[in-house]
Amino acid sequence: MTEAENATRRTIHDRIRERPGVHVNALVRDLDLAPGQVQYHLRRLDRAGRVVGDELFGRTHYYTPEFDGWERGALALLHRETSADIVAELLAAGPLPAGETAERVGIARSTCSWHTGRLAEAEVVRTTRDGNRVLLSVAEPERTARLLGRVDPSLPERLVDRFTRLFDSMVAE
Known part of the structure; x- marks a missing residue:
């Protein structure tokens, strides 16, 4: 993994920690990244257990793992x-x-x-x-x-x- 990938992944993770429940479109807008780039790093973060994606109300929202199902919905x-x-x-x-x-x-x-x-x-x-x-x-x-x-x-x-x-x-x- 390149240093740029690490920095991008860290930036995405930090934003999810700051704004639990954020969805992909907001990450793309907020971080000025390409949708495919955000999705790629989200998959990597999810596989590593650093974020949880939850399909709620027509969108996939992202959280750090400390939030339970009720908290994610709320x-x-x-x-x-x-x-x-x-x-x-x-x-x-x-x-x-x-x-x-x-x-x-x-x-x-x-x-x-x-x-x-x-x-x-x-x-x-x-x-x-x-x-x-x-x-x-x-x-x-x-x-x-x-x-x-x-x-x-x-x-x-x-x-x-x-x-x-x-x-x-x-x-x-």
Whole structure:
């Protein structure tokens, strides 16, 4: 292995350690590397047991091995700004009705429902019924708060979420 390959592999590994749950496209963008180059080094890192690739929600996300399956799923979702905002609101306020959660986060109820559906599927958020109301709560508050501190949505992820919010607000009017 050449010194350049070592440096590139180390750079990719360091980025995955800094941003657990990052996907290939983000690595390509963030590190200004060719997709094939990133994929080659990811395969090598995976074979060496230095990273774990997990297919979640339509993308393969990469982590260092210390994250368990639940944490990997939570991190993949928390990279989305809207999901992170919902979880942060629930952590701050405690259990809330779904409609109130949407209102506090400033999103349409349908957008809140879509995100909380995925969060519930990954067992990050619990949904319970109180009569006709759906109550939302964070399943594992301490672990979730720790993971929330590890994510920083990328610019493209934030733009997608903000466009969705803008569109929702225009449709709601």
